[in-house]
Amino acid sequence: MTEFAIDSTQHHDWLGEQTTRLLAFSAPALDAAGGFSWLDDAGAPVPGAGKQLWINGRYTYSAVVGHLLGYADQAERVEHGLTFLRSGSLRDTEYGGWRGIAEADDASLNSDAKESYGISFVLLAAAAARLAGFDADELYADALAVLDRFWDAGVEMYADTWNRDFTELDEYRGQNPNMHLVEAQLLAFEVDGEARHIERATAIARRLIRDVASAHDWRLPEHYHADWRPHLEYGADSPDSQFRPYGATVGHWLEWARLLVQLAAAQRELRGRDGAVGGSAADADADADAWILPAAQSLFSRAVTDAWDEDRGGLAFSTDWSGGILNDHRFHWVIAEAIGAATALYRVTGDASYAEWYERFWRYAADHHITGDGSWIHELDADGAPASGTWSGKPDLYHALQATLFSRLPVTHSLVTGARRAQSGDTQ
Template sequence: MTGAPDRLLCSAEELAAEADRLLEFTRASAVEGGFGWLDNDGAVEERDLQLWITGRMTHVCALGHLLGKPGFLELVEHGVEALGENFHDDEFGGWYAAISPDGERPTGFAKEAYAHSFVILAASSAQLCQARGADDLLSDALAVHDHHFWDDAAGMTRESFSANWRSEEAYRGINANMHTVEAFLAAGDVTGDERLHHRAGRIVTRTIDGFARGNGWRIPEHFTPDWEPMLEHNRDDPAHPFRPYGSTIGHGLEWTRLTLATAASIGGPEWDWATPAAVALAERAIADGWAADGHDGFIYTTDWSGAPVTRARMHWVVTEALGAAWALHHVTGDARWPELFGQWWDYAKANLVDHERGSWHAELAPGNTPAAGTWSGKPDTYHAVQAMLLPRLPLTPSFASALAARPRS
């Protein structure tokens, strides 16, 4: 089954046009030193440059180049140069979390697994574009992760360190591990190193077949260094952009796709649990999150009984819902998933896609009007671009590798 757009109740032309529109919005984010945080009109805000945004946007630009869009190879190489020079810590290795708006000096000194995962992803995608410096960047990024972040005994990634790597945060998080899975799948596809796929598999197995299954398919997000769940973590900061309290609806949907992609990448009877687990994850997220307060849209978080906590609608949650529906249709053939894909895409067009100023609103209030409680502006286009590409691609390999393998017209 190919997951073709007509099976998902929307036209190939419509999805391609929206991807093109998002890619054009992306161009303006390139600034001296990396990629900046875009405001509602697509102008770069005067704020520190973030490693995670520069990594994501380098990856997005690689997708643009692999789609044949003019000018995107130069943007990819701009991102690779920024990661290799401006963000890189030449003294201790790894990458600073943030640098000044002019790209000249570090301002965020932590070494974060979450942001480092996007360096791996960016470098993997850039290598497929044959961008200058991509090979060295990918080699360095994988070596840094292997040396500092990967915990082989736990089969998971550590969270963050001080700039000199001597002080480690007493916290473990599912968000960083989720994006490490994405990065390992992409890097494994590019390099042919099966070890990376199997590391992704270890993370997925412990997170989904272990933590999620044991918690009614609501994924615990926050843990002690010994991987004991901290279910009450950040109760006083429930709308945190990266570490919110409770069950994060969008992560249940994102892990659905990643679980199926990991299982397909590795294969074998030991992954027979993956499809029913992915269905259970998605069903729990939909039951808890969709229109939970009487308004269309996915809420951000719930408590551990499924009651709404943060009722804002984040754009990335809908994009991951689209990805989950696409992946589940691809694997199961169940007709309900394309129907839901169509329903959620209609919702996105009506409420999230900004037809006047470009890109998607990052956040909506419970009544589906633009809001900025957690997110301001339109920081990057990573989630939305990927969602628009998914129905045109196979489940595996990962985005850039799949585009690179397509015959050129």
């Protein structure tokens, strides 16, 4: 019987096996013609889905992690991904930035729009590659410069979507790209040590988590008007949207809980170096730890209270604003982020209940999401059977790969830094 105790040697050995199997399953995603492809349930490429920016950024990032863990074939994948992000079909050499989708058989799916969500993963990939010693300086600087075009200094948040030539800005605002830009900026801070990354990440967390999530009983709104008022009914006519679903998305509360633990550590590092977290709200962040850790715990508590199914196991995908379940399907990325949140909170609090949740989450993932070839089924129904209401195939490696690493590497830095230090024998 598999053991899932967070610090057991047997469990960590099993996690190592899962890492290996995931990387092996994802190998066919590499397209010799350029970039990475969407995979179907069996792990075969789906060329008709086109090249998608979020997939290519995540695959390149994942290859960096795999390389740092010692997998010999991953360096080639990193270089392949970097080359495609520099000059492939998603790169807009005329107006700058990156398209969201190109090369899809259905021309209506191809998009010249510039989206901060996808570009966040370009920054994540470039920052990871730089930390690992790959030649990604120019790509890193370019991603930061493009993202500056989305940054609204007046409200200290990132906008969502520009048209191709950056002349028309969509009025929609979303928390999801901002959350992933916090993730990317935390990694960027590890690359160059610039305070602005932590200042921006802190401003985003302050608005979305300290102010908005707390005002909604820790059910974080996903969608916003142009002035950043929550748009609670956005998406009511498209509840199965992959990236703009209706209601409150439980997995993002858990993802934020993990990122907040890392943000607090980065703030402490910056204060220790510079004396304070800078920016327009430095005075409000002198005691940031006083609200960040409780907020992370509140988000976790709300997620398991609202969404964990005691009878069938698993976490429902979304709720309404009183905690009623809207979408009871189980998504692989949600349980992966639950594993990450439980790990982070256990490490920083020592509270054994988080270790118990960690075991519960892993047991569900192992019993229901992980298949015989080591891949993760992306969507299940409430009874744990494969489903495809929102997702088809297995396009995403990043969430599952990270889940196999959270308990094996430190939680106060990125997994890239953790893997790099582990490779050098530094476990601090």
